Amino acid sequence: MDAGCVRSSKGNLSPDIAVSGRNDHLAALSGVIDRANPAFGVAPRRQLNGTISCSGGFLAACALPVTAQESCVKNGSERFALVTGGGGFIGSHLCDRLIADGVRVVCVDSFRTGRRSNLAHLEGNPAFRLVEHDVIDELPAELKRLRFTRIYHLACPASPPHYQEDPEHTMMTNVVGTRNMLRLAESVGARLLLTSTSEVYGDPEVHPQNEDYRGWVNCTGPRACYDEGKRAAETLAFDFRRAGRADVRIARLFNTYGPRMHEDDGRVVSNVVCQALAGDDITIYGDGSQTRSFCYVEDIVDGLLQLMESEKADGVPVNLGNPDEMTVKALVDLVVEMTGTASRVVLRPLPQDDPRRRKPDIGRARDLLGWEPTIDVRDGLARTIAWFSSAEAPGWGTAAATGTDGALIQAAE
Ligand SMILES: NC(=O)c1ccc[n+]([C@@H]2O[C@H](COP(=O)([O-])OP(=O)(O)OC[C@H]3O[C@@H](n4cnc5c(N)ncnc54)[C@H](O)[C@@H]3O)[C@@H](O)[C@H]2O)c1
Numbered sequence: 001m002d003a004g005c006v007r008s009s010k011g012n013l014s015p016d017i018a019v020s021g022r023n024d025h026l027a028a029l030s031g032v033i034d035r036a037n038p039a040f041g042v043a044p045r046r047q048l049n050g051t052i053s054c055s056g057g058f059l060a061a062c063a064l065p066v067t068a069q070e071s072c073v074k075n076g077s078e079r080f081a082l083v084t085g086g087g088g089f090i091g092s093h094l095c096d097r098l099i100a101d102g103v104r105v106v107c108v109d110s111f112r113t114g115r116r117s118n119l120a121h122l123e124g125n126p127a128f129r130l131v132e133h134d135v136i137d138e139l140p141a142e143l144k145r146l147r148f149t150r151i152y153h154l155a156c157p158a159s160p161p162h163y164q165e166d167p168e169h170t171m172m173t174n175v176v177g178t179r180n181m182l183r184l185a186e187s188v189g190a191r192l193l194l195t196s197t198s199e200v201y202g203d204p205e206v207h208p209q210n211e212d213y214r215g216w217v218n219c220t221g222p223r224a225c226y227d228e229g230k231r232a233a234e235t236l237a238f239d240f241r242r243a244g245r246a247d248v249r250i251a252r253l254f255n256t257y258g259p260r261m262h263e264d265d266g267r268v269v270s271n272v273v274c275q276a277l278a279g280d281d282i283t284i285y286g287d288g289s290q291t292r293s294f295c296y297v298e299d300i301v302d303g304l305l306q307l308m309e310s311e312k313a314d315g316v317p318v319n320l321g322n323p324d325e326m327t328v329k330a331l332v333d334l335v336v337e338m339t340g341t342a343s344r345v346v347l348r349p350l351p352q353d354d355p356r357r358r359k360p361d362i363g364r365a366r367d368l369l370g371w372e373p374t375i376d377v378r379d380g381l382a383r384t385i386a387w388f389s390s391a392e393a394p395g396w397g398t399a400a401a402t403g404t405d406g407a408l409i410q411a412a413e
Contacts, residue, residue, distance in 0.1 A: 079103040080147060082190070084135050084181060085154030087114025089260045090195070090253075093301050094152060095119065099127050101305075106146065110134040112169075113157040117394050118260050135177035136169070139184060150308055151192040153181045156230075158197075159265035160223065167225035174229030178236050185246040193249040193308045194237050196317065199227040200252060203355045208325075210361035211252065211317045221352060234317065241315065249307050249314070254321025254360045258297030258380060259387035263394075268292060269381070272332055273388050276341040286350040288329030293359045295322035296380035299373040303365060312368040321360035322373045331377075338381055 081098050085091040086107030091114065098105050104127045107119065111132065122128040131143065135155045156173050157163040163170040178194065185192040201209045202217030217227045240246040257269035264274075275282045303320040307313050332345055365371045387393055 079149065080106075081150040081152060082106050082108060082143075082146070082148045082184075083152045083154065084108045084177075085114065085156060085195075086152075087111055087116065087118055087130070088154065088158070089114075089118070089258075089262065090158075090256060090297060090300060090304075091152075091154045092118035092260055093258070093297050094154070094304060095122065095128065097301050097305065099125060103127070103150075105129070106131060106143070106148070108133050108135065108143070109155065113159070113162045113262070113265070115260075115262075115394065117392075135180055136172050139180060144184060144187065146188070148184070148188050148190040151181055151185050151190045152195075152304065152308065153178060153192055154195045156195075156226075159262065159267050160226075161264075161266040162262075163226040164222055167222075170225040171229045171232075174226075174233045175236070178233040182236060182240045182246050182248070185248070186240065191247040191249065191308065192237070193251060193304060194233055195304070196230045196234050196250050196252045197226070198252055198254040198319070198321065198358060198360065199223065200231050200234065201355075202227060204357065207357050208323065208359040208361040209319070211319055211364055247314070249310070250317040251304055251307050252317050252319045252360075253295075253300060254319065254358065255292050255294050256297050256300045256321075257294050258384055259392070260297075261384070263388070268328060268331065269294060269384060270388075272335045273339070273381075273385055276335050276339040276343050277385070277388055279341060279343055281346045282332055282336070282341075282343045283346050283348055284328055284332060285348050285354070286328075287347060288332065289327050290350075290354070291325045291327050291357045291359065292331070293322045293325045294331070294377055294380070295320070295373050296375040296377075296383070299375055302374075303369065303371045306369040306371050307365075310369050313364075316364065316368075318365050318368065319360040319362050320365055320371070321362065322377075323360055323362055324373075324377060325357075325359040326377065334378065334381060335385070338378070339385060 079102060081103050083091055083095050083098070083105055084107075086095045086105070087109035091107070091109070095105050095107055099122065106129045108131045112134075119128075119130060122130075131140075133140065133143070135153075155177055157165075157170060181192060184190070198209065200217070201213055201215040204213065205216050206213045215231075217231070218224060219228050234250055237246075237248040237250060241248045255268070257267070261267060261270040263270055272282055274280075299322070300320055307318055307320070335341075336343065336345070362372060
């Protein structure tokens with residue numbers, strides 16, 4: 001943090017900000033929670049809207065009146081990002097990359113589906129702060145004052161069992177949460193990137209799916225809270241853009257996998273890997289001929305960073321995913337081979353509204369960003385299996401051994 005900014009902030013803090021005398025805790029802001037310190041991994045959800053403590057002047061230095069903020073920008077500290085959903089699978093990798101790239105990051109997460117352990121290694125990093133907050137709720141005033149230049153809006157449960165657990169909350173996260181973030185982008189002049197999804201194409205009638213395809217979505221089905229929620233989120237983002245209220249980028253992510261996936265969230269790769277490692281039955285729903293295209297998380301994070309900074313991608317959604325299509329059966333065979341498991345493969349009926357085919361047309365990402373995946377599925381699976389086999393993967397053995405909701409094993413995300 002730029003020391004000059006810290007100093008210049010002190011006299012300008014708002015009345016609800018108390019500044020402590022300690023150098024490592026320059027300010028305590030009320031109304032927000034920062035769990036960046038010892039509370040990592042322990043804070044229960046009910047403690048939302050407590051207090052925020054800012055070590056190293058990180059937030060305090062940014063909660064400045066405009067003139068002081070301008071001096072921060074002049075001093076080169078303008079790379080300041082908000083990552084919503086930063087405690088989740090993709091978001092935590094994104095936080096890592098941003099920080100490695102020299103960006104200061106505030107992560108906002110309710111930990112509805114994310115995990116504190118995903119961010120534990122960032123504890124104490126002066127470039128990182130964690131704020132526990134639900135994006136549906138009005139943003140704490142202190143957050144609204146921070147001069148973010150980039151907002152990566154990822155907050156939303158991505159796996160079917162998670163987003164179907166509380167469909168109303170999922171829909172509101174996508175609609176109200178996205179509006180809150182767009183309003184923040186509008187008020188601070190930040191560019192906002194929304195992580196939308198291939199689910200906006202529903203059970204597609206065209207293959208592969210390019211961004212002009214308008215989708216085949218069931219608005220009354222159990223997946224609609226997510227699919228239609230994301231469609232509405234895109235609508236809001238484009239409305240803000242059309243009205244000149246916010247600069248937005250839209251990423252439509254296809255199946256992503258890698259370390260820090262939830263072991264029990266019904267996504268194909270994590271389910272199959274965990275079942276194989278535990279020696280449990282590996283469940284395939286349908287006959288396994290349905291296809292998916294799996295993109296390793298590192299490639300997706302590269303794509304998100306490039307899309308955010310792209311001027312050419314203004315005003316258009318961009319697919320990010322791996323066009324190497326494979327059947328679920330082929331994935332299972334590969335995992336069985338790579339883990340050497342003795343697990344049996346069992347077949348079960350397909351769940352409702354599950355897409356039969358999924359493959360991104362990434363022509364636009366190639367043209368506009370020069371982006372395409374670089375990590376092939378064998379390499380990505382090796383890294384993922386290694387992670388699930390390591391002590392870093394929290395407690396998957398229990399979830400896999402007790403069995404997951406197999407009806408979701410081929411779930412699209
Ligand atoms: N993983 C995929 O294959 C995939 C595919 C398409 C789109 N996406 C999108 O990418 C984003 C990240 O997905 P992921 O796989 O990391 O999912 P995830 O569930 O691991 O992470 C989502 C994060 O958002 C947080 N969150 C959820 N609702 C929130 C709320 N109301 N307020 C604050 N935080 C909230 C969760 O606690 C979690 O940390 C999501 O927007 C998802 O829709 C993911």
